[in-house]
Amino acid sequence: MFKVGKPVTGKDFFDRSKMLKTVKQQIINDQDFMIKAPRRYGKTSLVKQVLVDNSRPTLYLDLRRAPRLEVIAEQIIDFTYAQVGITGFFSKLKNDAFLLLRENRQTVTINLELFEYSVEFFAKQRDACDMLIEALEIANKISDELGSRFIFIFDEFQDIVKLDCGENDILEALRGAMQHHAAITYGFLGSIEHLMTEIFENKKSPFYNFCRKLKLTPFDIDELQEELISVLEKKRIVIENKKVFNDLLHRLGGHPSNTMLVMQNIYYLALEMELKVITDDTMTEAYENAYYEMLDLVEQYVHELKSKKHNYDVIYRLARGEEQALKGARLNQVYKSLMEMGYVFNEERGKYSVHDGFLVEYLKA
Numbered sequence: 592m593f594k595v596g597k598p599v600t601g602k603d604f605f606d607r608s609k610m611l612k613t614v615k616q617q618i619i620n621d622q623d624f625m626i627k628a629p630r631r632y633g634k635t636s637l638v639k640q641v642l643v644d645n646s647r648p649t650l651y652l653d654l655r656r657a658p659r660l661e662v663i664a665e666q667i668i669d670f671t672y673a674q675v676g677i678t679g680f681f682s683k684l685k686n687d688a689f690l691l692l693r694e695n696r697q698t699v700t701i702n703l704e705l706f707e708y709s710v711e712f713f714a715k716q717r718d719a720c721d722m723l724i725e726a727l728e729i730a731n732k733i734s735d736e737l738g739s740r741f742i743f744i745f746d747e748f749q750d751i752v753k754l755d756c757g758e759n760d761i762l763e764a765l766r767g768a769m770q771h772h773a774a775i776t777y778g779f780l781g782s783i784e785h786l787m788t789e790i791f792e793n794k795k796s797p798f799y800n801f802c803r804k805l806k807l808t809p810f811d812i813d814e815l816q817e818e819l820i821s822v823l824e825k826k827r828i829v830i831e832n833k834k835v836f837n838d839l840l841h842r843l844g845g846h847p848s849n850t851m852l853v854m855q856n857i858y859y860l861a862l863e864m865e866l867k868v869i870t871d872d873t874m875t876e877a878y879e880n881a882y883y884e885m886l887d888l889v890e891q892y893v894h895e896l897k898s899k900k901h902n903y904d905v906i907y908r909l910a911r912g913e914e915q916a917l918k919g920a921r922l923n924q925v926y927k928s929l930m931e932m933g934y935v936f937n938e939e940r941g942k943y944s945v946h947d948g949f950l951v952e953y954l955k956a
């Protein structure tokens with residue numbers, strides 16, 4: 592019910608009614624899109640939830656986990672050939688390319704030449720970047736032939752620039768290929784905002800204006816509060832004071848994973864103490880438990896913040912509501928850097944806030 596850690600879908604998924612519609616629209620319209628938001632904001636959950644009852648063949652590629660570009664190319668080819676009934680294309684290829692050909696030559700349901708070409712191409716030692724591009728080209732051709740319109744989600748896409756691709760510019764190469772792929776819808780998710788901005792919003796980047804750009808904001812507290820109360824009521828648990836509960840959710844600032852962690856603590860306390868009514872004290876206890884669970888991570892954030900001059904001091908003052916020592920352009924520069932690092936967002940002109948309520952708590956103490 593209130594899950595933390597892994598991406599959530601179904602009964603564990605809350606809020607986001609607008610974004611669910613928006614992302615669904617992109618997919619229905621075959622519109623490539625990107626979503627950026629800080630880590631633990633629910634990007635992966637959102638896309639997985641949109642695709643829960645989707646019938647199109649979908650491949651998730653997690654670039655944070657991928658050690659080399661070749662691995663991504665292999666995943667794409669394995670997925671693509673699995674759609675035409677050939678499973679484990681790459682391991683079969685590595686075992687015995689001739690056997691792979693012989694076993695499937697008669698039965699393959701797509702263009703035989705393309706199949707033979709695929710085996711021949713990947714049987715040779717190739718440059719990683721060429722492999723990835725060729726894998727995408729083949730995927731597009733097969734998707735087109737099948738009339739099935741594949742969906743490819745590149746999660747933590749910004750990490751692609753950290754993978755070795757020899758002399759090539761990987762973004763240039765990808766953009767060149769992807770822009771012709773009418774049979775694939777691409778989704779790009781990313782947590783490292785300054786890199787995502789650099790890739791999708793810098794005029795000099797090959798991905799500039801490539802796709803629809805979406806931003807995932809915090810939970811909508813009104814929508815969320817209603818859903819949470821109703822889920823608890825189904826378990827015959829009621830919140831004693833709705834106003835205090837609303838204050839609690841605001842204190843968490845709509846931060847998805849922190850909110851879920853507090854909710855989980857509330858729920859566990861209720862079970863432990865056989866409570867039917869959640870009192871203000873229980874909520875406070877749940878909040879504190881959650882905060883101490885996250886303290887290690889918050890301290891890591893502080894460590895990262897201190898790696899850039901002024902960043903820590905500016906966020907410290909911001910969290911505490913103190914006047915800034917820096918002024919004007921220099922202050923804006925630091926705010927920009929804090930936004931790019933995913934710690935701060937711009938609420939309205941000149942007004943900034945810290946995403947993570949637990950970090951605020953830490954800085955205020």
Ligand SMILES: Nc1ncnc2c1ncn2[C@@H]1O[C@H](COP(=O)(O)OP(=O)(O)O)[C@@H](O)[C@H]1O
Binds near residue numbers: 595604606634848849
């Ligand atoms: N819509 C949601 N409903 C409930 N919990 C959510 C939702 N979105 C995110 N979360 C919480 O945040 C955590 C991280 O979500 P995830 O999708 O992995 O974020 P991201 O991909 O942005 O890092 C989840 O384990 C869950 O606790």
Ligand SMILES: [Mg+2]
Binds near residue numbers: 634635
């Ligand atoms: Mg994710």
